Amino acid sequence: MDALPSPPLPKAEGSPIARAPKRLRGRDGGWRLAVLAGLALALVGAFLLNLALGSVRIPLSDVAAVLAGGEASKASWAYIILEFRLPKALTAVLAGAALAVSGLQMQTLFRNPLADPYILGVSAGAGLGVALVVLSTGAAAGFLSSVGVMGDLSLIAAAIIGAGGVTALVIGLARWLQQATTLLILGLMLSYATSAVVSILIYFSAPEQIQAYIAWTFGSFGGVTWRQLLILAPLIGLGLLLAGLLTKPLNALLLGETYARSMGVNVERLRLGMIASTSLLAGVITAFCGPIAFLGVAVPHLCRVLLHTSDHRVLIPATLLVGGLIALLADLVAGLPGSGAILPLNAVTALLGAPVVIWILVRLRQTRSAL
């Protein structure tokens, strides 16, 4: 931590009263703002790359032309970009941001560096909701493709309820669990239990439903249509807004629940806000993209290391950007540019995320302050 990049010189401040503290704040804020701006640029770059690369390679100039509303060199390119790659890239950004912010919130609330929607069983809860709707209504051709607007809505509602139910259960039970590891085991058990129910449902389902389910568990940002994106985007926006509103109490919670309460934090309301925000973020993304592992747990840690802080006022925008960026990169790798094949997204996120988790565990032993 000593080897901070040397900060740019402070700017002169106007008010003599605020000088000393502002200089400090300006200095910290200065290089952090630069890092955030760099991340935003990287996100835009990765976004354009996702539109250009894939089974067919499209020059960036054509991508820009299509985005500007013009024509591409080949007519099919415009179709590929607008109907396939653009919604996919947008979904990836939203999904990455949603899962990462949700992971950050859970890590702080549970004071557990390994908490995230996937590990604590929230994604599994959403999956159970999805499975119940799809398999009970007999939507045969798959989880998403054959259901109409009403189907989309009931699917999303079921996923949100499933995610919210598990989140509420974990939050409720976490108060009785003293140790960080017990919480993780609780998440594991909830995942097993919900997967078991899904397995039973699957057992009574048709082969094509099973195949669709397996494909869904691999995770994918593709297959989300513009019509679905119109539902997905506002819901994720709402979830992120809720998360943003919780920034201040989450910071207070870094000192522990007793201190937070003594400073006037309404911990019950914070928990309710968390349940609402997590079920929206994790529920909606899981419904559309499948249970995506490792993004939620790894991204907050990358941001803490990158920005040298646990302050949520910095971490929430940072996780948003890095989450979107990593999701885009993972999707890029999964698409195996130049080849026709597509890797399961979860395989890619695991390859990227597992080393981060191992590194967290090593660091935990050393410092005991991984949050």
Next chain:
Amino acid sequence: MERLLETQELMIGYRVRGRQRRVVAEGINLRLRAGELACLLGPNGAGKSTLLRTLAGMQRPLQGQVRLLGADLHDLEPRALARRLSLVLTERVEVGALLARTVVALGRYPHTDWTGRLTPADEIAVDAALTAVGAMPLASRLFSELSDGERQRVMIARALAQEPKLLLLDEPTAFLDLPRRVEIMNLLRRLAREGGRAILLSTHDLDLALRSADQLWLLPLGGPLQTGIPEALVLDGVFQATFPSEEVAFDPHSGHFKLHGPSRGLVDLAGEGLPTLWTRRALEREGFIVNRHAGPRSAVRVEVHPQGGQTVWRVRHAETCRDYPTLSQALSSVKAGFAPAAG
């Protein structure tokens, strides 16, 4: 002076399954004024924590009221309460990567808007809190890299940044070495005197509490709570009665706790000044009863003589008389004189 904190016939404890109550202590009448430092003392299990939790608004009393600046503390909104009362807990906090200054700034929570943004006035309050505890040099260091004593200062600064009228501290000296404990107690005394606030702390440091507190609140096992200035409580024997023990007893003459246990015998001690005082402590620690009166009452006598710039200990047994250059040797000689073999 203004009465900051007041309770009348307070009954504290827990509600067990609905109607059933487990009373920890009752009939608690407390009064704390601005500028006062009160220390809450008592043996483990007497209910110090329950009392502190009740006074901090973390749990409701079974009966009676806690009045903070005239208002019922348990009816205050969390934010309003946080502007009047702040806490320093005994638990060690792990905050991850936050600068000490940011931790102190968290204390502005009840004063800032929903974004938690610090106004210039908030920054001034944070600076003032850091300065008051002498933690300004720590401000730009990571909290997780501070020593226990430095952390405690920063946590007190955080509590001060809340600008409370009443500061509650749960065993603030628990994990500190002796010099650090004295420093923190001095700091708290000064903060109480200067800031027009009241400070209440629980502690097991009886010695320090006796020397620093304006008021002692003594909570013996089975109650009732007794309050007063430290010296008066010692003179009345209340202090001694609060800490009954088979093995140690409070000696009102020295102001210390002493191991009692069976006495090893009577020793006469003659001499003046500091060396004599510490010779007495050494003898008492070894379990001897020391006679400072002129007339010889024991077969063993220790005389402390200044010789030139040095001290010589002369130990007389029944027949023998020897001089020792160190207290340690003199003490061994006295012990040998009482050994069964030597008669």
